Amino acid sequence: xxxxxxxxxxxxxxxxxxxxxxxxxxxxxxxxxxxxxxxxxxxxxxxxxxxxxxxxxxxxxxxxxxxxxxxxxxxxxxxxxxxxxxxxxxxxxxxxxxxxxxxxxxxxxxxxxxxxxxxxxxxxxxxxxxxxxxxxxxxxxxxxxxxxxxxxxxxxxxxxxxxxxxxxxxxxxxxxxxxxxxxxxxxxxxxxxxxxxxxxxxxxxxxxxxxxxxxxxxxxxxxxxxxxxxxxxxxxxxxxxxxxxxxxxxxxxxxxxxxxxxxxxxxxxxxxxxxxxxxxxxxxxxxxxxxxxxxxxxxxxxxx
Numbered sequence: 001x002x003x004x005x006x007x008x009x010x011x012x013x014x015x016x017x018x019x020x021x022x023x024x025x026x027x028x029x030x031x032x033x034x035x036x037x038x039x040x041x042x043x044x045x046x047x048x049x050x051x052x053x054x055x056x057x058x059x060x061x062x063x064x065x066x067x068x069x070x071x072x073x074x075x076x077x078x079x080x081x082x083x084x085x086x087x088x089x090x091x092x093x094x095x096x097x098x099x100x101x102x103x104x105x106x107x108x109x110x111x112x113x114x115x116x117x118x119x120x121x122x123x124x125x126x127x128x129x130x131x132x133x134x135x136x137x138x139x140x141x142x143x144x145x146x147x148x149x150x151x152x153x154x155x156x157x158x159x160x161x162x163x164x165x166x167x168x169x170x171x172x173x174x175x176x177x178x179x180x181x182x183x184x185x186x187x188x189x190x191x192x193x194x195x196x197x198x199x200x201x202x203x204x205x206x207x208x209x210x211x212x213x214x215x216x217x218x219x220x221x222x223x224x225x226x227x228x229x230x231x232x233x234x235x236x237x238x239x240x241x242x243x244x245x246x247x248x249x250x251x252x253x254x255x256x257x258x259x260x261x262x263x264x265x266x267x268x269x270x271x272x273x274x275x276x277x278x279x280x281x282x283x284x285x286x287x288x289x290x291x292x293x294x295x296x297x298x299x300x301x302x303x304x
Contacts, residue, residue, distance in 0.1 A: 011052045016078050018045040019057070023075045027064045101286040104133040106142040106151035108209055110234055110251065111274065115170070116155055118301050123293050130286050138232070139209035146279055152287040153294075157209035158273040168295050169275040170302050175213070176262040176270075178238060179247045183261070190264040197223035200246040202237050205230040209272070214249050217270055 021031040022042065032039040050056050057071035067075065107116045120132055135145055145151040158167055177196065179185050185195070204211040218225055228246040231237045237248045242259025251272060252262060276294050283291060 012049060013081075015045050015049045015052075016082060018042055019049055019071075019078055020075070020082060022046060022058060022065065023067055023071065023078075026061075026066055101284070102131045102133060103153075103287055103290050104135070104151045105153055105155065106135040106137070106145040107155040108139050108142060108157065109136055109232070110210075111155050112136050115274070115302050119294055119298060122297065122301050123290050127286055127289065130290075138205070138207040139212070140207035143277070146277060149279075149281075152278070152283065153291060154277045155274070156277060157213065158275045158277070159212070162275065162277055166280065167275050167277045168291075168298070169273050170294075170298050172271055172273050173251050174271055175217075175249050175265060176252055177247060177265050178241050178250050178253075178260050178262055180241060180244045181259055181261055182244075183247065185247075185263060186261040188263050190266050192266045193217055193221040193270075194223070196247060197221070197225065199225065200228035201225040202229045202231065202240050202246040202248045203227050204234070204237065205232055208232070210234065210250070213272055217249065217265075217267060220267060220269060 017035060018031065021034045022028065025031045025034065028042050028046075029039055032042045035042065046058055050058075053070070053074075055070045056068050057074060058065045059068050105116060105120075116134070124130065135142070135151060139156045142151070142154040142156050146154040155170075158169060177185070177191055177193070185191055201214075203214055229237075229240055231240070234250050238250060238253065238257060238260060240246065241248050242257060249265070249270070276291070276298070278291060
């Protein structure tokens with residue numbers, strides 16, 4: 001008996017749209033227009049439903065039709081089935097969007113070697129079908145891309161405008177003064193930036209996060225340095241320092257460069273906060289899942 005009921009439900013399922021259209025219009029011709037099928041097809045499906053159920057569900061009334069008592073009992077249940085099915089399809093579509101989808105990331109040049117790749121790799125472990133669009137450049141460009149909708153998230157040096165409402169700090173790193181190996185300050189363990197006011201500086205160009213930080217540090221130390229060269233890559237800046245063309249302020253180097261020396265800066269604000277920034281608009285899938293992963297696991301993935 002249980003098996004027979006299951007067979008009836010399976011046979012009736014493809015007929016539900018027709019039954020609901022007929023119940024709504026009480027007219028075969030109008031129902032056929034709504035469904036986009038010929039009128040005889042609607043009539044056959046109604047007859048098929050009655051045969052499956054073993055009872056008439058419609059009866060003629062004048063030029064139209066009306067539900068029988070049995071049909072009136074059945075229709076509310078069919079409507080709930082249709083609603084549940086639509087909800088299921090929407091849920092499936094949302095899951096597919098999370099599982100696939102596309103994420104646009106903008107990030108500063110200095111974060112492209114290990115930080116961003118580590119986060120993407122971790123996310124793709126559970127979301128292998130998600131694709132990424134990557135845009136690398138100066139800090140100002142990254143934030144502009146975020147503001148105009150060209151990026152879903154940005155990985156940059158954070159500033160006071162970035163709060164818990166629109167950003168997440170991944171780590172904090174101390175900045176150092178980088179001087180040539182034979183420089184007069186090379187033997188020092190620490191230095192106050194005020195002692196470098198007469199030095200030629202090599203700096204990142206305007207718009208880069210490091211340039212903004214350096215300008216704040218120079219202003220705090222009470223001087224505006226002579227900029228001997230502006231670059232767009234910290235590796236280039238470090239190389240020029242090693243060649244004796246000036247000094248610079250940079251994050252610590254992983255490894256050793258015999259041509260230059262790193263000196264701890266005594267100014268307590270000589271630090272750089274790195275994190276993820278997002279816009280106030282609601283994130284779409286799978287962006288929300290990526291943001292949640294970074295907040296949940298990002299610090300452990302990019303231990304400095």
